[in-house]
Amino acid sequence: MTLWPMLLMLVLLAASVPVALSLLAPSLLYFYLGADLPIDIFAQKMVSSTDSFPLLALPFFVLAGCIMNAAGITRRLLALADAFVGHFVGGLAQVSVILATMMGGLTASATADAAMLAKMLGPSMIERGYPRGFAAAVVACSSTIVAMIPPGIGLIVYAFMANVSVGELFIAGIVPGFLIAAGIMITIYLIARKRGFKAVRTKMVSLPELGRSFLDAVWALTVPVFIVVGLRYGIFTPTEAGAICVLYAIFVGTVCYKELRFSHIPEIIRDAVAAICIVMLIICAATTFGYYMVWESVPTQIANTLTTVTKDPLLLLLLINVFLLIVGMFIEGTAAIILLTPILVPVTTALGIDPVHFGVIMVLNLTIGGVSPPVGTLSFTASSVLRIPSTETFRESLPIVLAMILVLALVTLMPQASLFLPTLLMH
Template identity: 55%
Template sequence: MTVALPSILLVLLFALNLPVAFAIAISALSFFFLADGLPLDIFFQKMVAATESYPLLAVPFFVLAGSLMNAAGITRRLLHLADALVGHLTGALAQACTVLATLLGGLTASSSADAAMLSKLFGPEMLRRGYSAAFAAAITSSAAIITALIPPGIGLIIYGYLADVSVGRLFLAGVVPGLLLAGSLFLTTWWIARRRGYRPTRPHFAGWGEVGRAAKEAVWALLIPVFIILGLRYGIFTTTEAGAITVLITLLIGALVYRELSWAKLPGVLRETVLDTSSVMLLICAASAFGFYLAWERLPPAMASWMVGLTRDPQMLLLLINVLLIVLGTAVEGTAALIILTPIFVPVILQFGIDPVQFGIVLVTNLTIAGITPPVGQMMFISCAVLRVPMEVYTVEILPFLAAMTAVLLLITFLPGLSLWLPDLVMGP
């Protein structure tokens, strides 16, 4: 019973709505009080040691790059491009939201940041044009999920660090699933918008001339993800160095090319970066101490043995894991679940011969979808707060989008080639 007490305490603290990082840290600390012969100093050592990871330096760099892009006018230019491409379609504003999220996916690196930006940018205009507030909250939070997969998503960086998997391969593996998610949102939006009469913002297609001009304005932003992937592929820089270089490029574009990034904007950008990075790193530090408890009590091997006893079929194992993740995702915030579950599941999937890169995409996709799922979805909270939508109304509106994205999740689960084709093509099998 003593072995299970920290895990039970973790569930109870989550149920009490204690901040996730503190819930994990307190649960880990309880283990050191209960265990015989373990100095309490180890708890603090594990917390601090988690910050000494070189790969995790990529997190603040990419968060900073995303904040700089909003201040540099890059987001506005990408919005113009999105409107030129889909402004003539039924439900144009919602379709443009998905296009912009896809274009920004490789730039902001944070689904929560995207949800905040998209809901503030598109939400008020959707309401003025007759869209329901609940639908606006549903599409803005759903579109933010694409950010987790289009490189350089922070979830992929964290998974690569915890699972000791190439982050470059994970970045490439996320591209096709990310585009599939975007496609599923397009179809779902079109179906809902057609039934409700949500009109286009343009009477007809803008024309390839205007699309070309908008693309020319946004070309610097569009080239950044390509630059990151090529640099990682040819060994020009590491993932961490890619984050630093992205920050430098964004500064140059904002200050010298678009000339909208001024010294006056930098304090606000840095403050936003510090707050976002701190929340992620506090989670990682707490999870490092909790991971020591899991390893000390040999819970990952025990979980592996239990799952091996349930099935020997890799496909059935992935299905079981997906069901478990969906259930956990309704109660545990996605990043916290990713940090806690990666050390548990990776040894299991390796025993079954499942590629850890493919599993990383499945894991991150599943847990990010949890971010729009009641009752603790982080993107759900952000969009609902901005648009003042009650959770019960949002819950009904999000169901078609959840169904569409679950279908994509099953595709990438049972068709590993969708995730592995691009990294195998670019970096070799």
């Protein structure tokens, strides 16, 4: 078994080389120097990885999110979130959590959500006396919720790599997503009380005002419901849901809110293409690297090692959780899903662990890694937008990350937390 490509990949990642290049360089060298294979296979594997109908859901949902952001939907969701929790202790920080939960069906990307929340709420939190590091930590941790609410990019990629139902994964992520939101809000409340952070307002808004905010944002709130209902009743496939979501976003922006303009098209296309290309390049690079691992029987060796350590499903899941938390600290979540799914899913499935349940655990695990040092892409995104040292963000994130790990443990120990809704709605 040849391991030097894996070691080279780790060295490149440690040297802060972009993930795609860290995967492509060892793969190309392996095909060129180390493998008794035609070099043409390298290019063939890169191209063939994109030849997937289910994977079309990814660019469609990203495009829909960009359209909705340009249509004034985010502003309406912010007003609704403020109406719900603005009177809580630490109200602005709580608004960040609620807004991230509602935006899960719009952005599909935790990184995009972190940047958006930092721009929208970060300066206001700092103006109201929140420490800069705490404001960035709240934004970064809140954005992890997006990964679990349909249509999270991590769920789509895992479904593609593990050959499981995207619809079931979408529905399975809903309850864990709300649990993460509740865990973060409770932690923020405790921190806010201890530090004396103020609420945005002294009392809850009146019911008529809350109703107006809700009605103003109702079209945006229907997006996740629209996706789940359509998948449940077989109206469309997950891939078709992405395309229909684009049309729905255009309808909402032009007919319902009347804010989507022809002049927005260049910016929408630019943002969507930039986001999609990054993910697709990583997928192409990871496919070639995965082919090397399969050719050298690396997944089989790792699977055999794990099963020799324990055959108890629960203990194995706990070991994998620790492993994934560590991996998530160093490798961006989507790239890690692409790399590790072909290795870990056969092992867990052989021990009777539901692949949908494991998918939720894996995506949640690696997303938590996005706010953890040293690589923590979500924390770096929030820190760069608010122009503060990432070390401050990491330090302030610690109690919130601990709360999220407790939720992760709960989801791991109680499979029905993720499987209840798919069982009820899809079977």
